[in-house]
Each structure stands twice: as structure tokens, then as C-alpha cells.
Amino acid sequence: MLRQRPPRTLVLVGLMGAGKTSIGRRLAARLGLPFVDADQEIERAAGCSIPEFFERYGEPAFREGERRVIARLLDQPLQVLSTGGGAFMDADTRALVRQRAHSIWLRAELDLLVQRTARRGNRPLLKDSDPRETLRKLMELRHPYYAQADITVDSGDRPAEDTVDRVVESL
Numbered sequence: 001m002l003r004q005r006p007p008r009t010l011v012l013v014g015l016m017g018a019g020k021t022s023i024g025r026r027l028a029a030r031l032g033l034p035f036v037d038a039d040q041e042i043e044r045a046a047g048c049s050i051p052e053f054f055e056r057y058g059e060p061a062f063r064e065g066e067r068r069v070i071a072r073l074l075d076q077p078l079q080v081l082s083t084g085g086g087a088f089m090d091a092d093t094r095a096l097v098r099q100r101a102h103s104i105w106l107r108a109e110l111d112l113l114v115q116r117t118a119r120r121g122n123r124p125l126l127k128d129s130d131p132r133e134t135l136r137k138l139m140e141l142r143h144p145y146y147a148q149a150d151i152t153v154d155s156g157d158r159p160a161e162d163t164v165d166r167v168v169e170s171l
């Protein structure tokens with residue numbers, strides 16, 4: 001466990017549907033670390049769901065809140081932190097993650113992202129659009145940023161525990 005890198009918080013990044021929350025939770029259990037989901041922390045701080053937040057205050061306010069919440073979480077002791085798909089687009093967040101944590105990009109194919117995000121209708125960015133087309137565009141836009149993570153792990157169509165194995169092996 002954590003053989004090559006000094007122990008630091010592990011931050012999961014990647015697109016919606018890549019499995020950041022489910023892999024993050026399992027990874028934390030495997031490493032005996034607390035698991036924190038940044039989106040849930042934002043919801044708790046705001047007192048409403050993310051779709052409600054987008055509707056009431058708009059995306060720029062969400063991004064601002066997201067940046068603040070992640071900065072606060074990165075001040076806390078060692079943990080596994082899963083972030084919303086847009087968090088790593090923010091230059092300040094990327095810089096802070098680089099300073100304080102190890103980042104892991106969970107990369108998944110478009111088909112899988114489409115399938116997984118269709119199961120729960122809680123993604124405001126996919127709401128009034130063709131989800132496949134939106135996810136494809138987001139891939140194009142965001143992959144160069146995710147690729148700046150310390151580690152990249154394919155989160156393919158395989159049991160979650162196998163993906164966790166891959167993450168642990170690459171630490």
C-alpha cells in the first residue's frame with residue numbers, strides 16, 4: 001500500500017459516470033482511509049441538491065462553491081476524495097491538488113459513461129441535451145486536463161474491485 005509515493009490524500013477525477021464515487025468508496029475501505037464525496041459536501045453546505053443548486057444559483061456559483069469546498073477538504077487529514085467531473089477544470093483546484101494530494105484519473109469509454117449516467121437523472125449538465133453528444137464534447141474538452149493527474153486508471157466494464165486493484169497497484 002502506497003509503496004512508491006508518500007502517503008497523501010487521494011483525489012479521484014474524471015467524467016460523470018466514470019465511477020469516482022463507487023471506486024472511491026471501495027478504495028478508501030481497502031486503504032483504511034475515510035471517504036469523502038465533494039459533491040455531497042457541497043450539497044450539505046448548500047442545503048440543497050446539485051440540480052437545485054444549478055437551477056437556483058447557476059453554474060458559475062456552483063464552480064465557486066466547489067472550489068471552496070475542495071480547498072477546505074484538502075486541508076483535512078489523509079482521505080480518499082471523489083470530486084465532481086468539472087472540479088479539475090479549475091486551475092486553482094488543480095494547483096492545490098498537485099500540492100497536497102495524489103490525483104487519479106478514472107478514465108472510461110463514452111459508451112460506458114452514457115450508460116452509467118442514464119441510470120440517474122441527477123446531472124444538470126446532461127438535462128436538456130443529447131447526453132451522448134454532451135459527454136462526447138466534455139471528453140474532448142476535459143481529457144487534456146484529466147491527463148494532468150498523477151495516475152491514470154481505466155475504469156472499464158469490469159468489477160469495481162478490479163479497478164480498485166489497479167489503482168492500488170499504481171500508487
Ligand code: S3P
Pocket residue numbers: 014015016017020039050083084085086087122123124125
Ligand atoms: C459535473 C459533474 C457532477 C456534478 C455536477 C457537475 C460536471 O459530478 O459535480 O453535476 O461538470 O461534470 P459527477 O462527476 O460526480 O457526476
